[in-house]
Amino acid sequence: EPEVTQTPSHQVTQMGQEVILRCVPISNHLYFYWYRQILGQKVEFLVSFYNNEISEKSEIFDDQFSVERPDGSNFTLKIRSTKLEDSAMYFCASSERTNARGYTFGSGTRLTVV
Amino acid sequence: SQQGEEDPQALSIQEGENATMNCSYKTSINNLQWYRQNSGRGLVHLILIRSNEREKHSGRLRVTLDTSKKSSSLLITASRAADTASYFCATDETGGGNKLTFGTGTQLKVEL
Structure with missing residues (x-):
């Protein structure tokens, strides 16, 4: 079964550093997303991406964050000055055009800022 | 209450029993989805029910949707220890783009 692949699985970074989280969505999916889950809290929407541009973003997704699809397969989330x-x-996560079958999520990257 | 609140927050049952989790939401939706999350792991899509559907089955899962009450339930029949996980409902809101709004989750523990 097709999977969404995320790397790294765990990233530790110093406060103020920049991190890039990487994802390889399912190849025939057209919508891509980033969500986050602070420990013990809800899963929160950050941003959706379609046709090489941001289609929607939440209040969390401020200037500190950016997304990019640098080539035909990768989808990255950059967090500046963590x-x-x-x-x-x-x-x-990625989904087919109509989201008629739900999302496929990756296994996640645990980011720890120290 | 917030969009997508599940109850109970935690549920502990014996293997073989049925587990029922409920979800309430506040807005109009295109569909409602249920996801499972094992501790510290990713989210796995279980089942999707559209706003014009009332009930859906998939294996040991049964989902109901009552749009008049803005509520959904997930029933897991004949539970197994391997069903131990957190279960989240997520709504695809009408006019909400293509994002999902997740609930607070129910932690299910199935004991041998």
Whole structure:
């Protein structure tokens, strides 16, 4: 069964550093997403991406964050100048055009900012 | 209450028993989805029910949707220890783009 692949599985970074989280969505999916889950809290929407541009973003997704699809397969989330409160599990997901079958999520990247 | 609240927050049952989890939401939706998350792991899509559907089955899972009450339930029959996980409902809101709004989750523990 097709999978969404995320790397790394765990990233530890110093406060103020930049991190790039990587994802390989399912090849025939057209919509891509990033979500995050702070420990013990809800899964929160960050951003959706379609046709090489952001289609929607949440209030969380401020200027500190950016997304990119640098080639035909990768989808990245960049977090500039990380803060302690950015520590969370970050999930990438992809879906078919109509979201008629639900999302496929990756296994996540656990980001720890120290 | 917030969009996508599940109850109970935690549920502990014996293997072989049925587990029922409920989800309430506040807005109009295109569909409602249920996901499972094992501790510290990714989210696995279980089942999707569209707003014009009332009940759906998949293996040991049964989902109901009542749009008049803005609520859904997930029933897992003949539970197994391997069903131990957190279960989340997520709504695809009408006019909400293509994003999902997740609930608070129910932690299910199935004991041998």
